[in-house]
Amino acid sequence: MLKIIFAVIGRDLKLAMRRQADIVSALFFFVIVVSLFPLGIGPEPDLLRKLAPGVLWVAALLATMLSLPRLFADDHRDGTLEQLALAPHPLGLVVTGKVIAHWLVSGLPLALIAPVLGVQFDLTGDGLFVLTAAILLGTPALSGIGAIGAALTLGLRGGGVLLSLLVLPLYIPVLIFGAGAVDATVSGLGGEGHLSLLAAMTFASLGFAPWASAAALKIALE
Amino acid sequence: MLKIIFAVIGRDLKLAMRRQADIVSALFFFVIVVSLFPLGIGPEPDLLRKLAPGVLWVAALLATMLSLPRLFADDHRDGTLEQLALAPHPLGLVVTGKVIAHWLVSGLPLALIAPVLGVQFDLTGDGLFVLTAAILLGTPALSGIGAIGAALTLGLRGGGVLLSLLVLPLYIPVLIFGAGAVDATVSGLGGEGHLSLLAAMTFASLGFAPWASAAALKIALE
Amino acid sequence: MIYWNSFADFLHMGGYGFYVWGSFGVTALIMAVEPILVARNRKTTIARLKRQLRAESRTPTE
């Protein structure tokens, strides 16, 4: 069981490395979107500090979402997905591997760079720590939920935008608790409650999402 | 000359209608992103009013960008692009048609719904008008510039994110002047200067971008 | 000729020491590291190409 999950993770990471652009660019998208806001909104530092958690979370969410359409699309287009569905183990395991790989490539780097960006928005030490923790805890849920959306819209033309339509509403709780954790910490209320809710969402979605996605994939393959 | 442009527009619009999801979803993405911000940032009305132009513009920009990767990708994948490049008229004309169709599908609807969203952010009558005008004038430039990026990254795996890396920096001026126009109007300075700059950018990019994109497409087809 | 009275003054830069030396330091660092990286890259590339050349001369492909 673990063997197949690791096999999938290994292959997907190798593909990501081979494309290079993937990892670096998801990060860059995050960085650029975060820097766009001050442009549109104006340079007042007080205002910016207030915005920081919201902007960072929305950017993280969009960066994750942008990489979702390709989660299964490449495998679908070149026929690999059929082969995976025909392998002699449950498709849910394969999807679990793919979700983890997706997080390693698109979620983890965001968590690692978030503190740097947070500094630019004048966040304090504590706020920065909670920001990183929140992104680290919340992004796996984004990958998991996103996988369901990606599977449901697989093969539909115009799926990319349809996907965001399906997935964004489900991302809202993560956004609220993620940004809330930072806000609460900054205002001295302590963000532990928010963080543990995020962790719960992540566990729930990692346990449940792969199987829902697998069911959706089988429908897409008919 | 016009005949071929109209033929391309006609075909692309028909495809968009057939897919349905396309038009509705770009709009929905816009609406959802705009509504996400209050969630991430908190409900203070004063703060929101200040944010309005920036958030609306960033959302418009992201919505446009999200639909860019498919501007040429579908035609590339199924071989239509080769046929277009082999047609007995300059490829730049074809691209002009595609850019216009892209704007009609992804830019125009945003301009039409922007006033409704602006009202929710407490913008005044004048501000709303300038907001609509700015989005109407600025989005064609987004489509034009985006076409260059889409053509340059065509066929590259991971192109979607690379595309945003190339295109977003070039969108910054549009964002600044677009949001600036609304800001200036709201603060009573008058946004005409910004608007005429936007119009200039749109004309320049509509005249120039299709030919640059056509050159990039020929490179991609080699 | 020399404008400074003492070395400590020079380091202090009239209170702007952090900014001035921050600028000059990073610049110096970059200008020292970049050539080293380029030279390293050149060495590894040459080593790789040599290996490839040897491999090719052993097994002629088609």
Next chain:
Amino acid sequence: MLEADNLECVRGERRLFAGLGFKLEAGELLYLQGRNGAGKTSLLRMIIGLLPPEAGEIRWKGQSIRRNSEDFRADLCYLGHLNAIKEELTPLENLLASAHLADEALSEDDALDALEQVGLAGREDLACKYLSQGQKRRVALARLVKERRPLWVLDEPFVALDVAAVDWLAGIISGHLQRGGLAVMTTHQLVAIPAGTVRELKLS
């Protein structure tokens, strides 16, 4: 070993076939024929369990493939229209990854050997996107060289292959039949498979 009863296939609003059945034993090849659009690909996808039939049942070793699907899939090797190879990976990596994911043991030496047999020696380390159409197809076919699962389902395997490769593949398939394997295949090209019993099934 492989039996189908009374199968019915409806795609869109068209009933492609109904009441279709066959039986296939070890060492036999089922050769599906029919004009374009007759429903060959649809039938193959029913056989491998990706497309649920409108009516009827398919059994493998006497068990419905719906119910015992994991056991069935452990005995199955499918090769579709699409090559199922990754353009960014090299032929060698592709071959190893697909064996890995299908839970098969394949050593690197075996994989290299298979690639040499399909005529890709010297290109093991070139990313697949630089291969020609026929070469890509050959990478996909290299899987069959070391494949020992009993049931092969092949959808137009000869497409894009040059004459030498067609002969080679015919040899591989008859080797499989001689070892007691089963195969289901469609093709519009006339290719003689030198060994095994060939049953023909004409869809129309």
Next chain:
Amino acid sequence: MLEADNLECVRGERRLFAGLGFKLEAGELLYLQGRNGAGKTSLLRMIIGLLPPEAGEIRWKGQSIRRNSEDFRADLCYLGHLNAIKEELTPLENLLASAHLADEALSEDDALDALEQVGLAGREDLACKYLSQGQKRRVALARLVKERRPLWVLDEPFVALDVAAVDWLAGIISGHLQRGGLAVMTTHQLVAIPAGTVRELKLS
């Protein structure tokens, strides 16, 4: 009419061919042969002007195709590996749109007639994504029925077609040659073209 001198093709780091030349007159068919990966597709893409040759020149009616590219393209009809049809559109819409975009006049009646000839009668109004592989190829081939441009370049046109369709297409090509057209073609299937002079060119 179509001449090539001293062509050289380099893909990646491999020189596929060099010093290649040919001449083709009205009514002649150039039949490119070669194993998988020999460079047939690459040569075709040079001939249609999408791939600039490393060295050498291609001339159409005595003029370099690089310099007079719009005139050349007005005389050219290319059919590649890919079908160039839109999955969302129906066969009829596809046919009309592609004629439109290529600046050809094609009436709806003519288009319907062409679709009937390729055996898609009754499916004119079904979106192409529901067609089988061979039927999609037929939609792409329907363009050739009314095509009167002098130079046809066809990359493996027979792939995925059933026997009846292969015969039909061979007929269409020889009709084109008889009308004084030129054609350049590759295929791994042996198909006899009943009319016109066939020149063979072997890449290796």
Next chain:
Amino acid sequence: MKDRFNLYRFASPATFYPLAGTLIPYFAAIAVLFGIAGLYLGMLVAPTDFQQGEGYRIIFIHVPASWMSMFIYLVMAFWAAIGLAFNTRLSGMMAQALAPTGALMAFLSLWTGALWGKPMWGTWWVWDARLTSELILLFLYIGYMALTAAIDDPRRADKAGGLLLLVGVVNIPIIYFSVKWWNTLHQGSSVNLTKSSMATTMLYGMLLMAMCFWMYSIAVALMRVRTIMLERERNADWVKAELAGDVQ
């Protein structure tokens, strides 16, 4: 005719490679000399600025770095244009060799500017036209490098990258003239050939530093281009000969 032949000869990697090899030490040496002279004038001799105090000394790298970041981009665009027009192999290699240095210069301009802005304007960063357009320049460099790295076929990469460079060239006049066109925080141009508002030691120090940056950039770019040449032309006979010998 003879002239053309010569030009063509130098545009060929086989001739350019050894030429670059001999030139590199000279450029490096000149860069060091100018650097020492410039630093001596700028850091030790030049008097303080009565408005900005000693903080102004950042100018001795800020301005050269800013100039070079724009100049290198223009040179890359020039090579790109040559490459697209005449299909010469060398031009793409030159552009690729210059890009990282240009990006570093843009980064230095931003970095030193930010370090300067904090004491002078009280903030590290404002979104004014010059600063923003310089940031866009950095992104253009990075975009160029990412794009060329994403395309495996080097000739295709050169062409696509070249096109991007030409499109981005509009940004350069925007950076340069932004202080004139818009009313911004950033200081206007003070170097003027006819009448300069700066103290002469300051001016000379700055010009010497600019020369140092220029020569440095040439030296590093030439080093890089030699590696790129070996890599790209690895199947050419001259590279094989070169590799068979004792290359450094």
